[in-house]
Amino acid sequence: MDNLLLMMAPLFSSKLLLVLFFGTLFGLILGVLPGLGPTTGGALILPFTMTLDPLSAIVLLTSIYCAGTYGGAITAVLINTPGTPAAAATCLDGYPLAQKGEAGRALGMATVSSTVGGIFSVIILVFFAPILAQLAYEFGQPEYFALAIFGLTMLASIGEGSPIKNLIAGAFGILISTVGKDFMTSIDRFTFGINELTEGIGFIPVVVGLFAMSEMLTQSTLINQVFNRIALKAIKLPTKDDYKKTWKTILRSSGIGSFIGVLPAEGGTVASLIGYSEAKRFSKKPEEFGKGSIEGIAGAEAANNAATGGAMVPTLALGIPGSATTAVILTGLIIHGVRPGPDLFREQPDFLYGIFGAMLIANVLFFIFGFFGAKIFARITLVPNKILWPMIFAVSVCGTYSLNQSIIDVWIMLFFGVLGFFMRRYGFSVVPVIIGLILGELVEGTLRQSLVIFDGNWLMFFTRPIALTFFVLSLIALAFPLIRAKKIKK
């Protein structure tokens, strides 16, 4: 009961409501614009959150996350380009349905299923995050090391890219985290005599560089691209018949999305692809998929929004990001001095339940905004890149500079922008770099402290049951892409 009251706290705070309102609105705009999305948008807004108290800052980021994930569907349906990667599966049926003159119906279903998926996942978050946090009390340094390794091996199965390339990117992210003074001995590593590097490489220059700047370079290669935009008259609520056809799919995808979201390093993109394929597998009319099936839209959208709450579970309970955007939220927590983990649940329940409540309200808000404002948001896609991206550059540069008032940070951002572009060009996802960077300190710190506890005996790791379980899960995570590849070949 107390927790429920804590969840309702954002409703009674005009400041938090205002933050939620702007966060949801901003998230929708970001989601609608192809190439931006909640991860890049979250990274751009991160420096601004320094002016807010920690709860408002995280509420802002989570509302951007929820609304941005939904916003991608608007672009997917109207211009056949996913506003966010998580909306890629929505294109498959959303656009064909829009071509048939039913854009309003397609967006109506996307809005309803996204809202249901999002609310379902917040319920999962409220129940499972405290349980997971309770379990984490059993964790010592070796268990945290094994857990972090599990989180990193899950990178192997992110998206559809090469598992080994994802692991290389993850290892590179950890390597970046070793730059600067060694936290145990204060010995300089990879500083090359540059004073600014002794404090290490900050999260924000890397995140903004890898997401926003690399996207700017990607957009520079697409300036002649022409979108076939379908006009939207008005969004329509699904009919009784649509609900009859899709309620099972929405519930199933909500469950799938929440589960996939809970897995470390996985996120909305994987969730929506699995949600979509499961919707097709269970459908009575699988032949309609890809030609404008309403079930396809429901399956993909419920799953990707359900992944938002799911992804917050390991992020808040263990400090292991559940997705790329939660990695940005985790960065937000860290720069505001909040250390996620079991202690957070015991010491700051008002903070945590405030976030849960805010996520719930954000899901309702984006339903209202989406339903009444989809037509206006659709017009945002008309802002030409030649105007939009120079503006994003100005915000990125000032935002990155603002954190430490360091011009070196701006150059680091540009360096990672160029690096991120080439990584993406050659099939290396940039998400593992961020997750590696965030988990790097945890991996190295817990490894070294464990070895101190074990007196340098590596084999002692295998005498700890929880650690051993995570190592076995890591092996399964590494083997999974190989099994999947063999299945596809067959």
Place this chain on the structure above:
Amino acid sequence: MKNVQKQKRANKSLPFFFRDEFKVSFVIIFTSVALLITTFTFDIVPPILNRGIQPATFPKALLVLIIVMTLLIYYLATKNPWKIQKKLPKSFFLTLLSFFIFVVISKTLDFFLAISALSIFVSYYWGEKRILYLLLVGIIFPVIVFVFFETILGLRFPPGIITNIYYS
């Protein structure tokens, strides 16, 4: 599907040092080896103070792991070549050049001027020829961002020919 196969065949017909998989693997391995050599220059903690492993051990292990995995992707690519990427357009190189110009101007003249110059340069080469819009992205918007950061976030931008006038 046919196009991908065609591209793969085309990639296979190139000498190995022109193929993307070789170039990418070479750059990763070369950089990793250079960094690995650097780790041997890290200070060593005396045994009496050392708890657990030396500070250089962890980065060394990571770099070796990266090299091994890169060799593995190269080996796999010899069996299944990567598809050839489209040539990068002129607009990409101009955007890259604008990053370089930004660094030079922000270092030598002024941070604000550098943002302004890049915005106008990029917008123009991406196809915007209307003066009003160029002024919007190159001057009006950067001024709004500058004032926002300066007044609301209390940020002090680095000294330069324009920022000095503003601050004086």
